Amino acid sequence: MTKLLLPLLAASALALSACGSDSSSTDTSTSASTADSSDDSPDLDGREFLSTGVKGQTLVEGTKIRLEFMDGAISANAGCNSMGGDYVLEGQTLAVGPMFSTEMGCEQALMDQDIWLAEFLTSSPTVALDGDVLTLDGDGTTIEMLDRESADPDRPIEGTLWVVDGLVTDDAVSSVPGDATASITIIDGEAMVETGCNNAGGSVEVAETTLTFGPMMMTLMACPPAETELERAVLAVLDSVVDYEIEADRLTLRRDTPDGVLGLDLTADQ
CATH class of the missing domain: 2.40.128.270 (Lipocalin)
Structure with a gap:
C-alpha cells in the first residue's frame, strides 16, 4: 500500500488523518534553515537512534522513538506513522523544518504521540552526542537515545x-x-x-x-x-x-x- 504523505503543518491536521487507503503523494517540499552548522555541532548524519528513556512525557506502552539522520533529512517514528523533514544543526540546536507524515489509522494514543513528537522536534531542542548516546532536551522534555546498532544490533543471516x-x-x-x-x-x-x-x-x-x-x-x-x-x-x-x-x-x-x-x-x- 502506498501511504499518503502530508505536510505536518499543524497538530490537528495529523489527528484527523486516520484513514489507510491508497493515495498518491503530494508534491510539496520544505526545508529547514539554510544556515551553516557550527564546527562544534555533533555529527549525526548517517546514524539512527532508539529511545532508551523519556523524561517529561510518558510514551505509550511498548513503543520507542526512532530517529534517523541522513543527508540533511530527519525521519522519525514513535509507533504509528513515519515522519520526516529537513534538518540542520546550529551549534547544539536541532532545527527541523515542517514535517511530513504517512497517513495510517492507529489508536488515538499513538496518533497523539505522533503529534507530540513532531511538535517536540520542530521546537528547536538542544542536542548532545556522547559516543553512541544522544540526548535531546527542550520544552521540559528530555529524550535519551542510543545508537540503533548498539541498542538493537543486526541479527546474523545464518543461524537465525x-x-x-x-x-x-x-x-x-x-x-x-x-x-x-x-x-x-x-x-x-x-x-x-x-x-x-x-x-x-x-x-x-x-x-x-x-x-x-x-x-x-x-x-x-x-x-x-x-x-x-x-x-x-x-x-x-x-x-x-x-x-x-x-x-x-x-x-x-x-x-x-x-x-x-x-x-x-x-x-x-x-
Whole structure:
C-alpha cells in the first residue's frame, strides 16, 4: 500500500488523518534553515537512534522513538506513522523544518504521540552526542537515545530463525493468510524452510547482499487453502538469486521477476 504523505503543518491536521487507503503523494517540499552548522555541532548524519528513556512525557506502552539522520533529512517514528523533514544543526540546536507524515489509522494514543513528537522536534531542542548516546532536551522534555546498532544490533543471516510476517508484491505488502506460519533458517550453506504447508530444504549461497537458492526438496502434503497460498508465495521468492537486507531483527527478501518484484518480510524469532 502506498501511504499518503502530508505536510505536518499543524497538530490537528495529523489527528484527523486516520484513514489507510491508497493515495498518491503530494508534491510539496520544505526545508529547514539554510544556515551553516557550527564546527562544534555533533555529527549525526548517517546514524539512527532508539529511545532508551523519556523524561517529561510518558510514551505509550511498548513503543520507542526512532530517529534517523541522513543527508540533511530527519525521519522519525514513535509507533504509528513515519515522519520526516529537513534538518540542520546550529551549534547544539536541532532545527527541523515542517514535517511530513504517512497517513495510517492507529489508536488515538499513538496518533497523539505522533503529534507530540513532531511538535517536540520542530521546537528547536538542544542536542548532545556522547559516543553512541544522544540526548535531546527542550520544552521540559528530555529524550535519551542510543545508537540503533548498539541498542538493537543486526541479527546474523545464518543461524537465525526468520519468521515470515509479510508478503510483498511490488510496493504492496499483505499479511500472512489465516493462522499459517512460514519460516527460513540458514545454517552452513543449507536452507531449511517451513513453507506454511510443507517442509523444504536445499543449498543456498550467502553473499553480502544476495542469497542464491539451489533446487529444493520438499514434502508433498496437501494443506488447507491458507497454508497453500502461503507456500506458493514463499516458494515464488526463494528461487535463484534473491536480494536481502537486515536491520536489527528484520529481514527483507526481494526478487525481480518478469511480472514485477516479489518479496518476503521476516522477523527474527526471539
